[in-house]
Amino acid sequence: MTTKITYKAWRVNAQDDQYIGSVQSLNTADLPEGEVLIRVSHSSLNYKDALSASGNKGVTRSFPHTPGIDAAGEVVESRAGSPAVGGSVIVTGYDLGMNTDGGFGEYIRIPSAWCVPLPEGWKTRTAMIYGTAGLTAGLSVQKLLTMGASPEQGKVAVSGASGAVGSVAVELLAKLGFEVVAISGKASQIEELKELGAQEVVGRDTLAENKKPLLKPVFAHAVDTVGGNPLAELLKQVRPGGSVSCCGLVAGAGLATTVLPFILRGVNLLGVDSVEIPLAEKDAVWQKFAGDWSCPKTEAAAKDIGRTELDSALKAFLKGESSGKTVLDHSK
Ligand code: NDP
Numbered sequence: 589m590t591t592k593i594t595y596k597a598w599r600v601n602a603q604d605d606q607y608i609g610s611v612q613s614l615n616t617a618d619l620p621e622g623e624v625l626i627r628v629s630h631s632s633l634n635y636k637d638a639l640s641a642s643g644n645k646g647v648t649r650s651f652p653h654t655p656g657i658d659a660a661g662e663v664v665e666s667r668a669g670s671p672a673v674g675g676s677v678i679v680t681g682y683d684l685g686m687n688t689d690g691g692f693g694e695y696i697r698i699p700s701a702w703c704v705p706l707p708e709g710w711k712t713r714t715a716m717i718y719g720t721a722g723l724t725a726g727l728s729v730q731k732l733l734t735m736g737a738s739p740e741q742g743k744v745a746v747s748g749a750s751g752a753v754g755s756v757a758v759e760l761l762a763k764l765g766f767e768v769v770a771i772s773g774k775a776s777q778i779e780e781l782k783e784l785g786a787q788e789v790v791g792r793d794t795l796a797e798n799k800k801p802l803l804k805p806v807f808a809h810a811v812d813t814v815g816g817n818p819l820a821e822l823l824k825q826v827r828p829g830g831s832v833s834c835c836g837l838v839a840g841a842g843l844a845t846t847v848l849p850f851i852l853r854g855v856n857l858l859g860v861d862s863v864e865i866p867l868a869e870k871d872a873v874w875q876k877f878a879g880d881w882s883c884p885k886t887e888a889a890a891k892d893i894g895r896t897e898l899d900s901a902l903k904a905f906l907k908g909e910s911s912g913k914t915v916l917d918h919s920k
Contacts (some may be wrong), residue, residue, distance in 0.1 A: 591619045591625065591665060596918075597693030598895045599642050602651035609644035609902075611895045612656075619697035620688055625665035626677060626698070629712045631691030631916040632658040632719025633898075635751060638905035640685060641898075647686055656691030656916070657684055657863075658719040660712035668700035676706035678874060680720045681863035692898065694918050704871045707878030716915045717890040720876050721752030724862040726873040726881060728753070728811045728833035729757075729760050731858040735831040739765040742808030746770050747795065748838060749786065750911040753813040759784040759883040761811070769807065771818075772793060777911055784885050795821040798877040801846045805830075805853065816840025823849040823857065835860040838890065838908065886913055893897060894920030 593616040600609045616625060640655040648655070652793075659679045662672045671677050682702045684690045706715060718726075737744070744761050749756040749770035758888040761768045762785020770786035771794055772778070778789045795818035805827040812819045812832055816839035819832070823845055826832055834857060849855040864871070877883070890913040893901055904910040 593695060595694040596895065597630050597654045597689070598898045599652050599654050599693070602643060607641060607651065609641050609899050614693065616695050616697065619695060620695040621698040621795065623666060623668040624671060624698055624703060624840075626661055626679065626696050626703075628659045628661040628691050628694055628696055629918055630716035631656045631918075632716040632721065633901055633905070633910075633914040633916065634658065634720050635836070635905050636720070637685060638902040641707065641902050642906060649687055653687075654689040654693040655685045656693065657681060657686065658716060659684065659691030659696050660706065660715045663703075666700065670697045670700065671703045673707060676712055677703040678706055678712075678715045679703055680723055680870065692895070697837035701867065704867060704874055707875055710777045713892075713915060713917070714887060715874070717815065717887050717913050718883075719752070719913070720862055721913065722756045722877060722886070723770075723870060723873055724835050724860060725753045725756035725760060725811070726877060726903060727862055727865075727869075728757055728835055728860045729764070730873065731833045731860060732809050732811070732831050733809055735856055735858065737809045738766065742827065743767045743769050743788075743806065743813060745807040745810040745822060745825075746786075746813070747810070747818055748772075748836065749789070750774050751813055751838075752910070752913055753835060755781070755784060755912050756883055756886055757811040757813070759880055759886050760784050762786065763881070763883065763887070773908065774911065780889070780911070792818065798824070800824070801848045802852065812836070814839040816842060817844070819843060820845040823855055826855045828854065828855075830851040831856040831858055833858045833860050835862070852862050888917055890919070891912070892917045892920065
């Protein structure tokens with residue numbers, strides 16, 4: 589029998605081409621089919637949530653809809669052997685918060701195959717400080733390491749450094765001993781980025797459009813979170829044999845480059861997807877963040893907000909004004 593529980597969610601309604609989010613009372617009986625019902629204690633704010641909440645049809649096709657691509661909480665019903673009732677789980681990606689009601693509601697119902705057990709000793713809030721953004725930063729760094737990146741090879745650039753993905757990448761790379769150059773458009777974040785471990789913070793003009801097909805190679809490797817023209821410019825500045833992981837598109841989905849960085853310098857462009865990858869790959873990164881890869885500064889600096897603050901926090905993402913990590917606490 590399906591349990592009927594009334595709960596609160598920040599839900600987006602479409603009205604005359606406007607997308608308006610508000611806190612509403614819903615019932616778990618109206619959640620989609622799925623083997624596992626989870627009481628969500630925390631979610632995490634991501635750029636994709638801002639796209640969903642503003643009616644981006646590439647993310648969310650139909651409304652009303654509850655965004656939230658991340659959720660962590662306790663299993664309250666399970667029709668699968670695993671996870672068991674009472675267990676704590678992390679859910680990120682797949683269809684959560686896109687066309688399946690997501691973590692901005694106090695309850696989600698999802699397939700068991702989307703649930704990663706919360707690492708031993710971790711709290712659900714800690715998992716959501718990292719969220720999809722942290723997971724993506726971890727996967728981006730993992731890709732560089734898999735290609736043989738090591739600190740003695742030289743500087744590693746991080747673009748969109750003050751953002752949710754970029755800031756975790758900065759702290760993690762610095763923790764692993766890399767000399768990190770944070771590329772940021774926010775003069776106000778210079779001190780914070782240095783505090784996270786960046787040795788240098790440079791402006792976005794470092795990646796300003798330049799007609800030359802190759803530039804002086806200054807970076808051994810890079811984590812790019814912005815895509816578009818800045819990524820094309822970054823590729824021109826990577827040293828022979830270097831790697832660039834690419835996960836984002838805030839500066840554009842297009843990539844106008846020549847093949848020269850690839851064929852004259854052997855630069856590797858590495859795609860990063862945190863959404864559809866196998867659960868085991870997500871689990872491996874969560875275990876690392878709960879262990880050697882912990883980012884204490886990111887954890888300490890995370891901001892907690894309640895549902896009524898979601899609207900303005902999501903709009904800041906769309907304006908490129910957000911920084912660091914923001915956690916949605918359903919008890920606030
Ligand atoms: P944020 O909005 O938190 O950060 C993006 C940062 O990029 C901003 O803080 C800003 O940093 C910089 N920025 C914003 N606008 C521009 C612009 N027009 N030109 C250049 N830089 C800009 O987003 P996230 O960190 O959460 O996500 C970053 C990207 O990664 C997004 O495109 C997101 O969709 C994508 N993503 C992809 C995933 C995947 O699985 N592939 C998973 C998670 C995210 P600063 O001011 O410091 O320059």
